[in-house]
Amino acid sequence: MRSQIEGSRAVAEAVALCRPQVIPAYPISPQTHIVEALSERVASGALHPCVFINAESEFGAMSLAIGACATGGRSYTATASQGLLFMAEALYNAAGLGLPIVMTVANRAIGAPINIWNDHSDAMSQRDSGWVQLYAESNQEAVDLHVLAFRLAEELSLPVMVCMDGFVLTHAVEPVDLPDQAGVDAFLPPFRPRQVLDPVAPVSIGAMVGPEAFTEVRYLAHVRQLEVLDRLPDLAGELAALTGRRISAVTPYRCDDADTVVVALGSVLGTLKDTVDELRDEGLPVGVVGVTAFRPFPVRAVAAALAGARRVVVLERALAAGVGGIVTADVRAARPGVACRTVVAGLGGRPVTRASLRAMLLDAVADRLEPLTFLDLNREVVDRELARAAATRRSGPAAENILHDLAGGGR
Amino acid sequence: MNGQRTFFYQVGTFAVGNRLLDPAMRAGQADPDRANALTSGHRACQGCGEALGARYVLDAAMRATGGKLVVVNATGCLEVFSTPYPETSWRVPWLHSLFGNAPAVAAGAAATLRAQGRDDVRVIGQGGDGGTVDIGFGCLSGMFERNDDVLFVCYDNEAYMNTGVQRSGATPPAARTATTPVVGDRSGNRFGQGKDLPVIAMAHRIPYVATATVADLRDLEAKVAHAMSLHGARYLHVLVPCPLGWGTASGDTVRVARLAVESGLFPVFEAEHGEVTAVRPIRRRVPVADYLRLQTRYRHLFTPTRCDDVLDAIGAVAEDNIRRYGLIEHRDVEHREVSP
Amino acid sequence: MFAVRIHGRGGQGVVTAAELLSVAAFTEGRHAQAFPSFGSERTGAPVVAFCRIDTRPIRTREPIAIADCVIVQDPTLLRHVDVLAGLRPAGSVLVNWAGPVDQLELPPGAVAVAATQLALRHVGRPVPNAALLGGFAALTGQVRLESVLDAIRGRFPASLAAANVAAAQEAYDLVRAECEERQDA
Ligand SMILES: Cc1ncc(C[n+]2csc(CCOP(=O)(O)OP(=O)(O)O)c2C)c(N)n1
Ligand code: SF4
Ligand SMILES: [Mg+2]
Numbered sequence: 001m002r003s004q005i006e007g008s009r010a011v012a013e014a015v016a017l018c019r020p021q022v023i024p025a026y027p028i029s030p031q032t033h034i035v036e037a038l039s040e041r042v043a044s045g046a047l048h049p050c051v052f053i054n055a056e057s058e059f060g061a062m063s064l065a066i067g068a069c070a071t072g073g074r075s076y077t078a079t080a081s082q083g084l085l086f087m088a089e090a091l092y093n094a095a096g097l098g099l100p101i102v103m104t105v106a107n108r109a110i111g112a113p114i115n116i117w118n119d120h121s122d123a124m125s126q127r128d129s130g131w132v133q134l135y136a137e138s139n140q141e142a143v144d145l146h147v148l149a150f151r152l153a154e155e156l157s158l159p160v161m162v163c164m165d166g167f168v169l170t171h172a173v174e175p176v177d178l179p180d181q182a183g184v185d186a187f188l189p190p191f192r193p194r195q196v197l198d199p200v201a202p203v204s205i206g207a208m209v210g211p212e213a214f215t216e217v218r219y220l221a222h223v224r225q226l227e228v229l230d231r232l233p234d235l236a237g238e239l240a241a242l243t244g245r246r247i248s249a250v251t252p253y254r255c256d257d258a259d260t261v262v263v264a265l266g267s268v269l270g271t272l273k274d275t276v277d278e279l280r281d282e283g284l285p286v287g288v289v290g291v292t293a294f295r296p297f298p299v300r301a302v303a304a305a306l307a308g309a310r311r312v313v314v315l316e317r318a319l320a321a322g323v324g325g326i327v328t329a330d331v332r333a334a335r336p337g338v339a340c341r342t343v344v345a346g347l348g349g350r351p352v353t354r355a356s357l358r359a360m361l362l363d364a365v366a367d368r369l370e371p372l373t374f375l376d377l378n379r380e381v382v383d384r385e386l387a388r389a390a391a392t393r394r395s396g397p398a399a400e401n402i403l404h405d406l407a408g409g410g411r
Numbered sequence: 412m413n414g415q416r417t418f419f420y421q422v423g424t425f426a427v428g429n430r431l432l433d434p435a436m437r438a439g440q441a442d443p444d445r446a447n448a449l450t451s452g453h454r455a456c457q458g459c460g461e462a463l464g465a466r467y468v469l470d471a472a473m474r475a476t477g478g479k480l481v482v483v484n485a486t487g488c489l490e491v492f493s494t495p496y497p498e499t500s501w502r503v504p505w506l507h508s509l510f511g512n513a514p515a516v517a518a519g520a521a522a523t524l525r526a527q528g529r530d531d532v533r534v535i536g537q538g539g540d541g542g543t544v545d546i547g548f549g550c551l552s553g554m555f556e557r558n559d560d561v562l563f564v565c566y567d568n569e570a571y572m573n574t575g576v577q578r579s580g581a582t583p584p585a586a587r588t589a590t591t592p593v594v595g596d597r598s599g600n601r602f603g604q605g606k607d608l609p610v611i612a613m614a615h616r617i618p619y620v621a622t623a624t625v626a627d628l629r630d631l632e633a634k635v636a637h638a639m640s641l642h643g644a645r646y647l648h649v650l651v652p653c654p655l656g657w658g659t660a661s662g663d664t665v666r667v668a669r670l671a672v673e674s675g676l677f678p679v680f681e682a683e684h685g686e687v688t689a690v691r692p693i694r695r696r697v698p699v700a701d702y703l704r705l706q707t708r709y710r711h712l713f714t715p716t717r718c719d720d721v722l723d724a725i726g727a728v729a730e731d732n733i734r735r736y737g738l739i740e741h742r743d744v745e746h747r748e749v750s751p
Numbered sequence: 752m753f754a755v756r757i758h759g760r761g762g763q764g765v766v767t768a769a770e771l772l773s774v775a776a777f778t779e780g781r782h783a784q785a786f787p788s789f790g791s792e793r794t795g796a797p798v799v800a801f802c803r804i805d806t807r808p809i810r811t812r813e814p815i816a817i818a819d820c821v822i823v824q825d826p827t828l829l830r831h832v833d834v835l836a837g838l839r840p841a842g843s844v845l846v847n848w849a850g851p852v853d854q855l856e857l858p859p860g861a862v863a864v865a866a867t868q869l870a871l872r873h874v875g876r877p878v879p880n881a882a883l884l885g886g887f888a889a890l891t892g893q894v895r896l897e898s899v900l901d902a903i904r905g906r907f908p909a910s911l912a913a914a915n916v917a918a919a920q921e922a923y924d925l926v927r928a929e930c931e932e933r934q935d936a
Contacts, residue, residue: 003777004773004774004777004778004783006770025590026546027571027574027575027577027589027590028574029574029575029791032574032575032577032589035590036575036577036589036590036592039589039590039591039592040592040594043591043592043594043595043597044592044594044595044597045595045596052590054577054578054590054591056545056546056548056580057511057545057546058546082486082509082510086511086546111509112507112508113496114486114490114507116791138810165812167786167787168786168812171766171786171787172784172785172786172812173769173770173773173774173783173784173785173786174773174782174783174784174785174809175777175782175783267812268812269810270809270810270811270812271810271811271812271813273810274810274811351813351814352812352813353813353816354811354813399496402497403496403497406497454792454793454796455793456793456794456795457794457795488793491791492793573791654794655793655794
């Protein structure tokens with residue numbers, strides 16, 4: 001059914017359609033509306049016999065999910081930012097144990113300085129954790145991805161993170177079409193794992209694996225991740241039969257004959273497409289490639305989408321301090337030899353506007369773009385701080401240093 | 412006892428006005444030279460109990476330490492509303508690190524001070540109930556167990572307010588929060604759950620544990636002053652009503668806190684090395700309904716029909732506290748006068 | 752595309768107003784997107800919410816910098832926030848204000864409606880959002896009053912919805928009369 005609904009509520013509905021059995025959660029903005037809506041559905045009996053658990057921390061929440069899933073219960077949780085980092089140890093563990101937990105990450109920056117607004121630093125920091133990572137462009141896609149995620153996770157025995165931009169998507173009210181229960185039930189069979197904690201057939205899970213086998217276990221984890229790319233088209237096709245919308249690992253937009261192509265993940269794709277339309281109207285051959293599956297990284301699909309491009313710009317919503325781009329490294333590996341620029345944009349919720357994207361693209365087309373650009377950076381502020389720091393080298397947190405100097409304390 | 416008997420009908424309380432007290436006994440807030448550790452301009456809601464409590468606690472601690480104080484704050488309302496960058500309301504050295512690590516960060520600060528021989532500078536760690544009883548509990552217990560020289564203050568508003576009122580391990584039974592909704596046959600937070608952190612702190616046998624509320628600010632200040640006269644791990648648990656999360660009128664914060672005490676739902680006491688040493692007796696006991704009725708988080712207990720079974724169950728919690736801590740003195744508790 | 756920016760204070764239902772507006776447009780078969788300004792503001796702090804309405808799917812996610820209409824839920828904001836920033840030259844302004852609109856420094860076309868008073872009378876609480884949405888329908892014609900009322904009915908329990916519907920209806924009538932009067936003048 002199509003309705004005008006908040007992104008968080010829509011995702012909660014989609015998760016509910018997947019009939020989870022255990023939902024442990026710990027609140028953190030901007031994830032809260034999702035788990036609040038689910039707690040309400042559980043309390044009302046609508047999700048019977050699902051159990052909702054108010055965990056004491058995110059580490060607790062993920063650990064509860066691990067126990068629940070290992071015992072054969074379909075498990076779901078959601079988090080963001082600091083919460084995802086607080087889970088980190090358990091995340092690697094869930095992946096290593098091959099537990100098909102599904103989790104929404106309402107993408108948000110990581111502190112310090114504390115910041116509740118959207119960027120991709122949180123999910124990017126866990127890109128090597130062994131979880132599949134799918135990024136939603138819109139709330140409709142977020143809904144579809146959740147349904148897909150449970151099936152994908154359970155078929156391949158891998159945990160899946162569905163990443164949706166915090167606030168920008170989670171708090172946006174827009175039209176969303178939700179599949180019906182019968183359709184989801186047909187698409188997603190009940191969870192029947194091969195090994196569960198059950199006295200009927202006792203198994204030991206999580207033994208210490210030594211040097212003689214550890215590499216092999218890791219290798220298999222890698223191969224299993226890559227299988228996602230093989231299975232995704234089929235599953236997406238099945239889901240498309242239900243929803244009429246097809247998910248793909250990589251989605252090119254106006255890339256035919258485009259010599260400059262921007263690669264991006266998440267909700268910024270919408271604004272980017274509008275910008276590209278505008279520039280196309282003016283005759284500039286520009287295009288966009290949206291990456292939905294970031295882990296595993298769809299090397300072949302990205303290479304194919306960028307086959308005709310002479311210039312590639314990777315629009316990053318996170319920063320790897322000391323290097324610059326994160327997604328860039330993977331895109332370069334997919335398209336070696338093509339000029340690849342990194343634009344870091346929208347950190348900590350700074351709006352990524354059409355005006356700035358347009359200016360950036362015009363620079364790119366004219367080969368004026370630096371290898372690494374920070375969109376809309378306030379040069380005055382950083383230059384002042386850099387000059388001060390060059391004069392006297394003493395440690396101190398950056399945000400506070402800026403204030404210190406403004407207050408005339410320039411020590 | 413000589414002296415004039417004074418009646419306080421006008422405020423309906425037993426509070427003694429400052430002007431009637433000996434200057435040495437007056438509240439820290441009555442001191443024109445008070446520190447204003449949490450000064451004006453912060454962004455708390457009107458009537459925020461946490462803002463009130465924190466100001467009293469830190470000003471009292473500043474007075475007790477001669478201004479030699481370092482404060483570590485967990486993530487939460489207090490942290491967010493006090494430091495909207497580039498502004499800050501703190502006039503003390505103040506550090507916010509993370510949500511779950513404030514007791515450890517505070518203990519680290521105390522360690523450096525000891526290593527540098529600056530034992531005169533004292534450390535306070537503080538956070539909300541979520542930061543204290545849930546996510547920060549491991550670090551807090553470690554800090555207690557090592558007897559680190561930190562006073563940790565928990566501002567208990569009985570839920571995760573900063574993220575929009577979700578249940579914490581300090582949320583009382585039957586209270587509605589965003590994650591303990593009132594739907595179907597579920598009526599808010601469950602009975603038989605939750606942590607009694609002051610008692611858990613006592614089980615660590617630390618030098619000092621106390622509870623207080625923003626209804627009795629003089630008592631709160633006195634407990635802070637006493638805590639700062641001691642060394643080692645100390646814990647102060649302060650009940651701070653939250654108009655937004657509790658659904659109370661912003662002018663009722665102090666009144667609601669007082670009713671929490673007088674109903675028996677929030678026992679106010681002190682303990683040293685694991686033994687209770689003092690309790691604040693209830694002077695005029697009120698039914699729990701008088702306390703609950705002022706809060707929309709309990710509205711479902713009164714409308715559309717009154718849930719006497721739930722109210723009785725909450726009453727039993729109060730009764731249990733009264734018995735356990737001996738909150739009602741055996742003298743006549745109904746008299747309405749006090750001598751200063 | 753029609754872009755609306757709603758200014759108000761935390762606790763005044765600003766985000767709900769944007770959402771209801773988007774629902775009203777949706778029920779009329781158009782595409783709509785509503786989103787808040789995403790802060791950590793507490794009760795009483797200035798907040799903004801946005802709503803875009805279009806005949807085509809809306810892809811952009813940037814905050815509304817160029818607005819076709821600005822709704823001001825709290826006139827005290829006029830002193831602190833540049834509510835008119837980016838308002839199109841012919842854009843409309845609807846302000847919650849009980850006095851004559853020329854007491855406020857607003858563009859000539861601005862219209863005032865005493866939404867707080869209407870809310871107090873009908874709803875019993877100073878939540879001006881529903882009334883202002885009624886006024887918005889009359890002022891801009893972007894959505895029909897009936898769609899606004901349906902959105903309100905879909906959102907609140909029956910008795911609360913009825914009260915808000917009454918406030919929105921009255922505001923609609925008042926603003927309509929005001930607009931007609933101006934046209935005649
Ligand atoms: C690891 C982590 N998880 C979650 C959060 C989100 N968060 C910030 S403050 C807060 C609630 C604070 O509750 P409490 O400690 O009771 O303080 P209050 O706001 O009620 O004063 C939460 C859940 C976070 N910052 N870090
Ligand atoms: S939500 Fe509650 S604790 Fe937070 S600032 Fe408002 S009144 Fe204080
Ligand atoms: Mg709290």
